[in-house]
Amino acid sequence: ILVSLGWKSQNLIKCAPTLKPQSMLSFSRLRDTLYQCNSERSISLEMGNIIRVDNARAVFLSADSSASVVGNTAHLLLEIDESQDVDKDKYSRDFKPMGATTNVTTVHYGTTWDDSTLLEEVKQANLELERKDGIKRHFRYDWQAVAAHNPDYLAYVEGERARLGEEHPLFMTQYRLLPIKGGGRLFSPQQRAQLQGSHARLRLPQGGRHYIAGLDLAGEASEEMMLQSARPQQDSTALTIGEVSYPGGGKEPAIRVVEHLYWTGRPHTELYSQLVDILGRVWRCQRVAVDATGMGQPVSSFLRGALGSKVTPFVFTAQSKSELGFNLLAAVNSGRLAMYAADGSEEYREFWHEMEMAKCFYRANQSMNFYVDPARGHDDMLMSLALLVEASRDCAPRRARGMVRES
Numbered sequence: 001i002l003v004s005l006g007w008k009s010q011n012l013i014k015c016a017p018t019l020k021p022q023s024m025l026s027f028s029r030l031r032d033t034l035y036q037c038n039s040e041r042s043i044s045l046e047m048g049n050i051i052r053v054d055n056a057r058a059v060f061l062s063a064d065s066s067a068s069v070v071g072n073t074a075h076l077l078l079e080i081d082e083s084q085d086v087d088k089d090k091y092s093r094d095f096k097p098m099g100a101t102t103n104v105t106t107v108h109y110g111t112t113w114d115d116s117t118l119l120e121e122v123k124q125a126n127l128e129l130e131r132k133d134g135i136k137r138h139f140r141y142d143w144q145a146v147a148a149h150n151p152d153y154l155a156y157v158e159g160e161r162a163r164l165g166e167e168h169p170l171f172m173t174q175y176r177l178l179p180i181k182g183g184g185r186l187f188s189p190q191q192r193a194q195l196q197g198s199h200a201r202l203r204l205p206q207g208g209r210h211y212i213a214g215l216d217l218a219g220e221a222s223e224e225m226m227l228q229s230a231r232p233q234q235d236s237t238a239l240t241i242g243e244v245s246y247p248g249g250g251k252e253p254a255i256r257v258v259e260h261l262y263w264t265g266r267p268h269t270e271l272y273s274q275l276v277d278i279l280g281r282v283w284r285c286q287r288v289a290v291d292a293t294g295m296g297q298p299v300s301s302f303l304r305g306a307l308g309s310k311v312t313p314f315v316f317t318a319q320s321k322s323e324l325g326f327n328l329l330a331a332v333n334s335g336r337l338a339m340y341a342a343d344g345s346e347e348y349r350e351f352w353h354e355m356e357m358a359k360c361f362y363r364a365n366q367s368m369n370f371y372v373d374p375a376r377g378h379d380d381m382l383m384s385l386a387l388l389v390e391a392s393r394d395c396a397p398r399r400a401r402g403m404v405r406e407s
Contacts, residue, residue: 001076002034003041006054010075013098017085017365019049019062026081027051027060065090074099083108083119085365091118112179114362120179143175163252165333167191169362170326186325186358186370186382187332195355197338201345202243202258205283211258212287212395213279214240214387215303216380217268217296237271238262238380240388241283244395253392255331257339259283260347262380268299275299276306289314289391291383314390322367325360327393328386337389347381354382 001012016022031051034043044052051058056076061069063086078099080086099106108122126137147154157175164171167188172178187195205211218235241259261278263271279285292300292313300313314320331337342348357377360370370386372379 002051002053002056002058005076006041006056008075009055010057011073012056012058012076012079013061013072013074013095014058014077014079014081015061015063015069015086015095016081017063019060019064019067022082023049023060023062027058030058063087063090063095069094072098073101074104075102076104078104078106080106080108080110080118082110083122084110084113084117086118088118088121112173112177113364113366115179115181117179117364140177142177163334164330168326168329168333169368170366173366180362184360185356186329186360187355191329191332192352192355194335195332195337195339196341197256198341199256199258199338201340201343201348209243210245210395211283211285212242212244212255212388212391213283213285213289214242214384214389214391215275215288215290216383216387217291217299218264218380235378236262236264236380237266237268238384239275239278240381240384241285242388242392244286244392252334252336253395255337255388255392257337257385257388259340260351260381260384262347268295272299272302275303279303280307285391286310287312287391287395289387291316291387312391312394314387318369319367321369322363324386324390325368325370328370328389331389331392337385350378351381351385353377354379358382 014023014026016026027049031043031045034041034051034053042052042054046052046057049060051060059072061067061072063069063080065087067090078095080091080095096106098104108119110119112119112123114120123138129135130137143153143157147157160175161171166172166176167190169180172180216238218237239261240257241261242255242257244253244255247254279288288303288307288311290296290300290303290311290313293316297313297315300311304311304313314324316324328337339351340348354372354377357372358370358379359373360368362368370382372382
């Protein structure tokens with residue numbers, strides 16, 4: 001557009017959720033392409049974010065909610081890059097009016113996410129217009145369309161499908177280009193069926209096996225709070241122990257939940273020595289992921305001091321919890337995670353209650369939150385299970401070592 005209409009003193013506007021790096025990456029690509037292919041044209045750079053070809057200009061802007069962009073006009077084209085991450089109010093207020101005087105062609109592109117994003121809203125509006133007049137406005141190229149022309153990409157995505165599972169939110173959105181609903185159950189009935197294993201629960205470790213653990217720490221309630229409640233609804237400190245193996249020499253470990261332990265109303269200080277004994281002497285866990293958020297930090301520090309680098313502190317933030325949830329779903333979807341068979345225990349019943357009640361909420365920027373509504377119960381075992389999967393990520397398979405003797 002810039003080359004063919006360079007004689008016009010008009011603008012092409014492109015925005016992305018951030019100026020750096022997203023918009024400026026596009027700036028760099030266009031600059032390099034123009035320099036390589038159009039040496040006879042007058043190409044110049046202005047103000048750090050504008051490329052000029054003769055009289056036409058490409059202006060690169062940030063669509064961040066706080067960015068000041070008012071005053072720009074789009075004559076040739078208005079591009080909304082990564083539209084799924086652009087705030088709808090920001091677009092409607094600041095960017096859409098840029099093309100009003102020229103009724104500019106506007107292109108939204110990106111990777112789908114949930115059904116509440118700007119990208120999905122524009123997509124549905126375009127599909128509705130297509131139904132009315134038959135003019136194609138929506139163009140979709142999923143991973144299979146690309147893989148038909150790129151065998152390396154095909155091999156890569158097939159590996160991701162095996163690792164994540166076809167119904168994983170990231171695989172659905174990034175590769176299948178299917179939007180996910182804004183919220184609902186964390187696990188579908190099919191996923192809970194995949195999670196159910198047939199192996200027996202263990203009370204003690206078996207020789208020659210390798211174990212890991214996930215430890216979710218309860219918030220401590222005061223004695224006064226306990227006395228004020230006839231039925232204390234405290235969180236529990238939950239410990240989930242799993243056996244890890246690498247069937248077929250795979251890179252991703254198989255995890256079998258083999259034991260649950262939990263304590264309600266016990267101060268953390270009273271659990272120190274017991275946790276060290278269980279994790280270190282009894283189960284000899286190779287890796288332990290411990291909730292180190294808030295009051296969990298002293299406990300994780302104590303365990304790391306007693307058990308060494310096998311203890312990995314995990315601090316819950318919006319981003320880290322999102323990654324934890326996605327990794328948990330990947331382990332379930334790929335069939336790598338299995339719960340022990342029914343044994344009639346309270347722990348077994350509580351585990352499946354939490355798995356059934358677990359909810360998820362998908363947010364912008366490909367992130368999620370997962371939890372159990374406090375009105376429906378607790379999520380101690382759910383978080384402990386997610387931390388178990390986290391522990392498995394640092395648990396590399398043991399390799400046999402040997403040497404060749406010289407005769």
